[in-house]
Amino acid sequence: MNVQADFGTDPSGKGADDIVLAVRNLKKHFPIRDGVFQRVVGHVKAVDGVSFNIRRGETVGLVGESGCGKSTLGRCVSGLSDPTSGGVYFGISADDCARVDDHQSTGAALPSSEIADIEARHRIDLLQGDAQRRFRRNCQMVFQDSFASLNPRHLVVDIVGRPLRVYKEASGAELTERVVSLLEMVGLGRHHLYRYPHQFSGGQRQRISIARALALDPELIVLDEPTSALDVSVQAQILNLLNDLQRDNNLAYLFITHDLAVVQHMADRLVAMYLGRVSETGETKTVFDDPQHPYTLALMAAKPDLTDEDGAKLQALEGNIPDPARPPQGCRFHTRCPVATPICGWEIDDVVRWLEESPGMFDTLAGVERMSAFDASLRFSDTGSAERLAGALRSPAMPAAMQRAMEELSIDGASVRIRFQAVDEVQLTDRGFDHNVACVLDPSKD
């Protein structure tokens, strides 16, 4: 189904169709190279098909664990790295956006001239000349580590004034005055002009980063964990500042963070990512009141909160994030999901992962002959191991959902043939107003 279109229609909100930036089916794969010739042996799928819109003046929160691809996505959105496929569209009208969506959902091999024209005008990695400059000045970024993102050899006046000089907005005394007014916007002053970054505290450096981002009066700022390195009292100052600036300048924010409390406080809408894909998206209030993806639930249960009752228990999520180079089939979360069902995408890799974790078993594995991701025969060096594997797979220690997903389990000498139910990748489905969840479970249908 075409989920993306649902994003663009918000009957109540102000400027519902006023899209600043649209991300469509964005993929960023990093090659893994190995061997003498550095041949590409695989890809780390950091971002694997993500779509969302950012509207004028709103804050979109992007949350997820480390390694889920949220920073990579932020870099793609701000044009710092080029996507492998899919696109980031800047300044696109809602009609054009709908056309791109239609084109992608029909899956036409060659883009029509109309689509090609839209892409050339709005897709940020295809922009040329003035259009590219327009995008670059309208999309700024604030990084997590303000130590690394401010040049230690430059004075504040150079750092904040640099964008103005590059875009020939001001020079000489006028430049200095513009920098002073920018510094005043972020709560610093004229006496800070001729200092180096190391002379400031962490909170003040982050203010300098924000002043630099504001210099060209952008429409969108990508904030990549802007307060993670700061103390709570300073974090509160920066969050208040960001909010004031948004109100005064009608800024849109893409707020990347792992801190749910910050997102809940700051964001209008939320995009939760897991292993390169969106697991749940919707208005912040809706998602926090009624989280529907088990991963979102797990994130919320693991977060300690000052308002919790005494003695409330933290729920820890079991297992580790799987290797993003071979992401799980079906729902990517099924390996750790507490409520997994047989149709969540159980596969051969789940068996291999179990073998890796059990002492001695992986060493006896002689080969895996894969028919598909769900169907393979595992050959062992001795029959005992094959029987132990089959016994373990039938034992109650294994997830019941996994056992029910197993369509075939047979031992032939030292090899075990396993076949799971084949399923497609779980797509985002509509769960009410502007709320999309990528999970096979839907409480409203039960």
Next chain:
Amino acid sequence: MLDMIKRKSGTANSSATIASVKDLTVHFQSKKGKVHAVDRVSFEIYDGETLGLVGETGCGKSVTGRSFLQLLPIPPGILAQGTVNFHPHARCASCTGEGCAECEHTGRCPVPCPSCEGSGCSRCDDSGAETVELLRLPDRDIREIRGDRIAMIFQDPGKALNPTLTIGDQISEVFFQHRTDDLLEASGFDAADREFGAGALKRLASQRNGGIDNLLLSIPPLRGRRDRILKALSEMVAEALAQTHIPNPQQVMDRYPHELSGGMRQRVMIAQALACNPDLLIADEPTTALDVTVQARILDLISDLQQRRQTSVLYISHDLSLVRRICDRVAVMYAGRIVEIGRTDQVFKNPCHPYTRGLLQAVPTAARKRGELMAIKGTVPELVDPAPSCRFIGRCQYEQSACRMQDPALHPVADEHSVSCFIHHPAPAGDAPGFDKRTS
């Protein structure tokens, strides 16, 4: 598990202290002058409790934690005054560390003071227990305590683990340093024995074997013993790793730190810290570098182990919501001072110091409207030769002339709850502040 470790105060345990810090003052020499990083900090850690030490960056909480084990760089650090008295436990004699009814299944029991036999004298601070003054202990002796009686978990396991050693080798070091006798016993070696190669075996079990020893130990009669020692060692390491729920410890032992995930590395650190069943664990922001989901598991693990072994924990963190979850008592530090200390429920339900109140209100929640977080204005002051006034002036909403003239000290406001602020105790001179008098 987390809720279960919250222990009722006023139990028998709360009277016995495992360590007491008195007037600890640490200065750092800088170009501008002496930075008063920790200024007359005093607190006690009760046996078996978790004490939280919270505060912002640069408030001296890590310096306090590190001073326990003489891990401060001296110079530029200067230990200006103060003592850290530690009452080490010994392995329970009746169960040799396995845990029995006598030692309440902790495997450890207190040692009476050698000079007064437990009746209390000046040397043991009237505690009756053996007392070690950690700050002025010679190198040799502090090495005995580090990792054995007091262990530490650092913030970044990526930096704290040695990248050139396998996990097994790193944890082995703890046993080589502190469990030499156990290792020798595993090879059937009697301490009184003067047989051939005894020295070489001893040196192997304390990791001081040289080239000639390796040659000696490869001779058949000694080789068997060497192998027995090494086998016992690897069993001890695997056991320590299994304690922290690391799956497949045998395999993890052969890995290098970079091959493990952040959460896994932190577990290795915890395994290493708890390997010798310490009396006191100093956890310096152990979950700051981790994701929330991993953090919850690590906390679970620390509190589970703490509950099982009754280890006292000094938990250093900047995260208030976390400290509230796992600590029995909390000490709030600001600019090198403890400004408030009390039981967790007291401090969080009834924060008495303006700074504690400010910190609690600065935490973003859904309930607070966007852009209206109560930020504490200004920044942490530089601690170079501070004036004799309250350290919070300039940022405090309730500041009055009294606050600028004198320095408040910790005074009790309730049972076990002390605050250093003139709002709660009379100021010697000037206008006294109050929560009803707000200064803009």
